[in-house]
Amino acid sequence: MTLLHTLFDGELPRLVMFDLDGTLLDSVPDLAAAIDHMLERLGRPPAGVERVRDWVGNGSLALVRRALAGQLEHTAVDDEQATQALTLFMAAYADNHALTRVYPGVRECLEWLAARDIAMAVVTNKPERFITPLLAEKGLDGYFRWRVGGDTLPRCKPAPDGLLHVLQAAAVEPAQALFIGDSCNDVRAASAAGVQCAALSYGYNHGRPIAEENPALLLDDLRELVASSPTLR
Ligand SMILES: O=C(O)COP(=O)(O)O
Numbered sequence: 001m002t003l004l005h006t007l008f009d010g011e012l013p014r015l016v017m018f019d020l021d022g023t024l025l026d027s028v029p030d031l032a033a034a035i036d037h038m039l040e041r042l043g044r045p046p047a048g049v050e051r052v053r054d055w056v057g058n059g060s061l062a063l064v065r066r067a068l069a070g071q072l073e074h075t076a077v078d079d080e081q082a083t084q085a086l087t088l089f090m091a092a093y094a095d096n097h098a099l100t101r102v103y104p105g106v107r108e109c110l111e112w113l114a115a116r117d118i119a120m121a122v123v124t125n126k127p128e129r130f131i132t133p134l135l136a137e138k139g140l141d142g143y144f145r146w147r148v149g150g151d152t153l154p155r156c157k158p159a160p161d162g163l164l165h166v167l168q169a170a171a172v173e174p175a176q177a178l179f180i181g182d183s184c185n186d187v188r189a190a191s192a193a194g195v196q197c198a199a200l201s202y203g204y205n206h207g208r209p210i211a212e213e214n215p216a217l218l219l220d221d222l223r224e225l226v227a228s229s230p231t232l233r
Pocket residue numbers: 019020021022055056057058059060063123124125126127150183
């Protein structure tokens with residue numbers, strides 16, 4: 001038995017969907033470098049890794065708008081200015097992923113699931129164009145049959161659309177699927193899709209503990225999900 005079995009009444013799910021940034025990949029150092037490059041081009045002071053960490057999670061446009069606002073709340077930022085800044089950010093981020101690391105335990109968990117023929121997908125708010133190159137660069141390319149980015153569908157997380165899209169493509173019922181993420185956007189998207197959510201404590205959640213969102217499971221390492229635990233029988 002594993003925690004994953006416990007979550008599915010002794011069975012295994014048919015589908016596991018993963019968030020990307022803060023769940024599979026510690027991508028903030030490269031995101032912060034691209035944001036700081038953008039800010040420099042605009043004649044502004046850098047934001048730095050710690051602030052950028054709290055701004056990740058609602059896609060690239062929100063990240064750029066937050067960097068221009070210098071805070072999480074970004075409604076006052078001018079749309080045209082944000083669009084121009086987004087172009088600078090996207091160009092700076094495109095080929096610069098050298099500082100991005102796969103979190104400990106990720107490969108072991110993916111291997112475990114793959115060995116049991118459990119279908120896997122990525123549902124991220126990152127722009128779709130970055131997903132496959134990044135997965136390939138980090139040696140995670142072979143695992144995910146479906147990949148949904150923040151701009152793949154009209155609505156990104158916390159809307160459930162990406163999860164529902166994958167469920168439909170995989171012909172899997174919500175009750176037979178699990179979503180694994182790191183932010184309130186993930187827990188809320190999963191809840192709206194009727195899918196259980198496991199949340200990782202090490203990711204990015206706008207500076208708040210993810211436990212506040214009451215995920216079905218809280219993990220410090222993905223290996224905890226699939227490690228054998230002794231049963232009482
Ligand atoms: O790009 C973002 O803002 C976050 O992406 P994520 O959904 O993979 O955490």
